[in-house]
Amino acid sequence: MNSILKTITKLTALFSAAVVSGIIFTSSALAAGGTGPEVKRQEWSFGGFNGQYDKAQLQRGFGVYKEVCASCHGMKLLSYRNLMQKGGPEFSKEQALAIAKEATVIDGVDADGEPKERPGKLSDRFQGPFKNETEARSANNGAYPPDFSVLAKARTIHRHVPWYSEPYYWAYDMATAYEEKGSDYIYALLTGYGTAPKGVVMGDGMNYNKYFPGHQIAMAAPLSEDAVEYADGTPTTMDQHAKDVTAFMAWASEPHLNARKNLGKRVQIYLLILALLLFLAKKSVWARLKH
Ligand code: HEC
CATH class of the missing domain: 1.10.760.10 (Cytochrome c-like domain)
Incomplete structure (x- = not known):
């Protein structure tokens, strides 16, 4: 009996030593092989559960x-028209059009087979x-x-x-x-x-x-x-x-992050109300069974 106990104690000690040295070895190896400083988390307006883009x-x-x-x-x-998108930069139509017009778009070829250029459109x-x-x-x-x-x-x-x-x-x-x-x-x-x-x-x-x-x-x-x-x-x-x-x-x-998160919030509220209703329904159904 005594010898079994001794063996178990020895094995436990050996196992603990292996785990501890494993931890030390792994962390030091990883620290040495790291690829530079850790990227810091930033506060983004669009981050987290409620975050939205700031136009x-x-x-x-x-x-x-x-x-x-x-x-x-x-x-x-x-596309240039995306610049007008709700939940995006929301530029006005005039602003987006002005931005599009600054671009030169190649659109087909002319009678001589040369590429034809024109100013950009909102759909480009x-x-x-x-x-x-x-x-x-x-x-x-x-x-x-x-x-x-x-x-x-x-x-x-x-x-x-x-x-x-x-x-x-x-x-x-x-x-x-x-x-x-x-x-x-x-x-x-x-x-x-x-x-x-x-x-x-x-x-x-x-x-x-x-x-x-x-x-x-x-x-x-x-x-x-x-x-x-x-x-x-x-x-x-x-x-x-x-x-x-x-x-x-x-x-x-x-x-579409803004729209997605707005919908998400509404779904959570809907689910909360639904959960409450189901809870009350369950209570009233089981109340009858008690008698
Ligand atoms: C003079 C040309 C030039 C300008 C201007 C430039 N970049 Fe770059 N950028 C490059 C090149 C070339 C690479 C590829 C680098 C490489 O693979 O070593 C690159 C790569 C990148 C990458 C990818 C890095 C990665 O992890 O692969 C990002 C992000 C980036 N640029 C952001 C920007 C932003 C934002 C701006 C404007 C503020 C900008 N660049 C302006 C030439 C430019």
């Missing part, structure tokens, strides 16, 4: 996109800066500036946490919408430029960015203080530009 912010964000990013990045899934898609990927790459040192249409959802944040805290983060991540995580990353990327630390060898024409995987990005820091004028008096800091353009990208990737 003034979306209008400013479109301004930043048009003035700065549109010289390299397309947004081909958007956003015109990209390059004719195709080859032209885009050759203008950008071989790198391809990705299309913005759904980029806010195509990017996310990657955490490097020890395995035992995975379940907590898994639950947390499940409860956070894709466009929010993508926005956190894009904002971090736009504000994450800096000089490379000593010992890091940079490739030709590459820029150091804390948050880009591998830290070397072919896009030079696109934003700076006062890069774009704001009509509504919002301070034109780099941080504000980054926030606004990111919100605009989030809207492009999830354009």
Whole structure:
């Protein structure tokens, strides 16, 4: 009996030691292999259960996109008429039309077989800066500036946490919408430029960015203080530009968020009332059975 007890004690001690060393090993290995600082969560007007886009912010964000990013990045899934969309930037028809007219659209060929150009219409898609990927790459040192249409959802944040805290983060991540995580990353990327630390060898024409995987990005820091004028008096800091353009990208990737969340709220209220009615119905049915 005594020897069985001893064996069990020994096995338990061995098991605990294995678990503890496993935890220490995993967390230190992960810390060493991490890919840079953690992307910080931001407060987005469109975040959480009740969040909605701020149309003034979306209008400013479109301004930043048009003035700065549109010289390299397309947004081909958007049409100019989408700029008038309720729950989006809500530009007036005149404003959207003026924006569309600034674009040059190639529409068929003329009698000589030459491409025919005309000003954009509300029904046209956003015109990209390059004719195709080859032209885009050759203008950008071989790198391809990705299309913005759904980029806010195509990017996310990657955490490097020890395995035992995975379940907590898994639950947390499940409860956070894709466009929010993508926005956190894009904002971090736009504000994450800096000089490379000593010992890091940079490739030709590459820029150091804390948050880009591998830290070397072919896009030079696109934003700076006062890069774009704001009509509504919002301070034109780099941080504000980054926030606004990111919100605009989030809207492009999830354009019906406002309507969806409004409906969601109404459904919750409906379900609450229904639950109450069912509860009262159940009470009255069972009350009769008691006698
Ligand atoms: C001069 C051209 C140029 C301009 C202007 C520019 N970009 Fe880029 N961007 C690039 C290139 C090239 C890449 C691809 C970088 C790479 O893969 O190394 C890129 C990549 C990106 C990415 C993707 C990063 C990733 O995780 O893959 C984002 C997001 C981005 N740009 C945002 C912006 C925003 C927002 C603006 C405007 C404020 C902007 N860019 C302006 C050239 C540009």
